[in-house]
Amino acid sequence: MHEWTLLDAAKAVRDKEISSRELTRALLSRIERINPKINAYVTVLPEAAMREAAARDEEIARGIVRGPLHGVPVAIKDIFCTKGIRTTCASRILKDFDPPYDATVVERIRSAGAVLLGKQNMDEFAMGSSTEMSCFGPVLNPWATDRIPGGSSGGTAAAVAAGTCFAGVGTDTGGSIRQPASLCGVVGMKPTYGRVSRYGMIAFASSLDQGGPIARTVPDAAAVLSVIAGYDRRDSTSVDVPVPDYVAATERGVKGMRVGLPREYFAEGVDDSVRTAVTKALTSLISLGAEAVEISLPHTGYALSTYYIIAPAEASSNLARYDGVRYGYRAAGAKGLIEMMSRTRAEGFGEEVKRRVMIGTYALSAGYYDAYYGKAQKVRTLLRRDFNEAFDHVDVILTPTAPTPAFRVGEKVDDPLTMYLSDIYTIPANLAGIPGISVPCGMSPDGLPIGAQLLGKHFDEESLLAAAAVIEREIPLPRVAPLEG
Amino acid sequence: MAITREEVLHVARLARLSMSPAEADKMREQLDNILAYIRQLDRLDTADVVPTSHAVEMGTPFRDDSVHPFEEKEEILKNAPDREGDFFRVPRIIED
Numbered sequence: 001m002h003e004w005t006l007l008d009a010a011k012a013v014r015d016k017e018i019s020s021r022e023l024t025r026a027l028l029s030r031i032e033r034i035n036p037k038i039n040a041y042v043t044v045l046p047e048a049a050m051r052e053a054a055a056r057d058e059e060i061a062r063g064i065v066r067g068p069l070h071g072v073p074v075a076i077k078d079i080f081c082t083k084g085i086r087t088t089c090a091s092r093i094l095k096d097f098d099p100p101y102d103a104t105v106v107e108r109i110r111s112a113g114a115v116l117l118g119k120q121n122m123d124e125f126a127m128g129s130s131t132e133m134s135c136f137g138p139v140l141n142p143w144a145t146d147r148i149p150g151g152s153s154g155g156t157a158a159a160v161a162a163g164t165c166f167a168g169v170g171t172d173t174g175g176s177i178r179q180p181a182s183l184c185g186v187v188g189m190k191p192t193y194g195r196v197s198r199y200g201m202i203a204f205a206s207s208l209d210q211g212g213p214i215a216r217t218v219p220d221a222a223a224v225l226s227v228i229a230g231y232d233r234r235d236s237t238s239v240d241v242p243v244p245d246y247v248a249a250t251e252r253g254v255k256g257m258r259v260g261l262p263r264e265y266f267a268e269g270v271d272d273s274v275r276t277a278v279t280k281a282l283t284s285l286i287s288l289g290a291e292a293v294e295i296s297l298p299h300t301g302y303a304l305s306t307y308y309i310i311a312p313a314e315a316s317s318n319l320a321r322y323d324g325v326r327y328g329y330r331a332a333g334a335k336g337l338i339e340m341m342s343r344t345r346a347e348g349f350g351e352e353v354k355r356r357v358m359i360g361t362y363a364l365s366a367g368y369y370d371a372y373y374g375k376a377q378k379v380r381t382l383l384r385r386d387f388n389e390a391f392d393h394v395d396v397i398l399t400p401t402a403p404t405p406a407f408r409v410g411e412k413v414d415d416p417l418t419m420y421l422s423d424i425y426t427i428p429a430n431l432a433g434i435p436g437i438s439v440p441c442g443m444s445p446d447g448l449p450i451g452a453q454l455l456g457k458h459f460d461e462e463s464l465l466a467a468a469a470v471i472e473r474e475i476p477l478p479r480v481a482p483l484e485g
Numbered sequence: 486m487a488i489t490r491e492e493v494l495h496v497a498r499l500a501r502l503s504m505s506p507a508e509a510d511k512m513r514e515q516l517d518n519i520l521a522y523i524r525q526l527d528r529l530d531t532a533d534v535v536p537t538s539h540a541v542e543m544g545t546p547f548r549d550d551s552v553h554p555f556e557e558k559e560e561i562l563k564n565a566p567d568r569e570g571d572f573f574r575v576p577r578i579i580e581d
Binding site for chain 1: 488492493496500502503504515516518519520522524535537539541543546548555557560561564567575577579
């Protein structure tokens, strides 16, 4: 039953065809067999999950259905605070952190009835594109375990692809949901900035971070989005707009939809297998009544530079709180406060995190602020303007999610700039605050998954779900990686 | 304008990251590559462009200035690496 869709599993529980305990037990035993091969979970909660499942079953017996995820086992990236359950961000500096409260995302999936199986591995503080930068060791791609799963939500994407949860929630600052979804052959959506509350989601770059669903089908992702989206007064950037019926949007079709093809995204550097698969996705949209429109997003080539100023700058400020005073790791034996803090951070942070804290501190330091951070904020305006102008002519934009299928473990780990380039197609959406989704659209000759990315207008997640659902229905692909336990 | 080792060590001090000379050399080389790439932004004329700090336009949200006590003080304090009663304990602040 691990290969069922989330919506089918939820229906089976509601219809009393299966108990939440049976479902939960089956997935826990699958985690036990499969997880050692891929390292997707950092914390598994067998007792708590079985307790929750029993409570959900009792409710069903009394005719109570909490919400659309009632009794369904799911899991979340270890970046969301969970009360009484360690929350690490895959960092040594937070290894024993036990949050005093639940993130809004966690509250919402619990009140929708979901059972929490555990917490998933990630790049430390969500900084990375391969999930190799974790203090718990790398996650491996379930389709080919000599490959990375993408990142930073690589644990969540790999766990979903391996059938060890029905869906998960990740976070996306520059592609961290969409890129691993693409590389693991699952669906991942970054909603509009402000759509999902960031309360209790450990901050990386606050003006870019956004939580979103990872699932095996588009309707499953829509169901999770419906649960986690919505206004939250505890996040001052949360936007108070109504949450539509996202699952219904997946049935809308694409008749008359104008699909923009930005020429900058199909230039050099795209792997042939990716180009072929994305072209197939386009053909499927056209065959169901969509219209292709060539467009230009002229500042695309500047997005990566802009991102690698803004994200590290915000990160260097957000990560200043890890000083060994109130929680987390503290270096032993320091004689004074400054020495304690400096050694705590040097010992507690991994290399990539240090690199970004350094870039950000440099870009914000006296004499460089205008040349770097100020400049990047202005280019960010130009990137937003590109999208605004494009959306005068098109409803959605279709691109590859990543330039290549999954690369090999270790291949880019010593070359930060090359690693950064794997997010080149996903970063612009974060800078512009627009929603994006990655949906599987093919396989490489080596049997590695390939995703197509759809980008949309602010708060128009529905068009993305409608188009992604068409691609999914037209291009049937295996949903669960053939990992044998 | 390459970044120097002295600048790297200065930035590391600002960021409260202790760093050995060998680490500083490696960091200098990596930052140099990344900053050289980033400086492609200099090619764009942005003199008349208004900066974006947030991608989704919204006003400043206000709320009442009222106190909401957090009842589970122990849940917070138990995470402290070192404490004395209800206080966080740290090494001496004024160093010799």
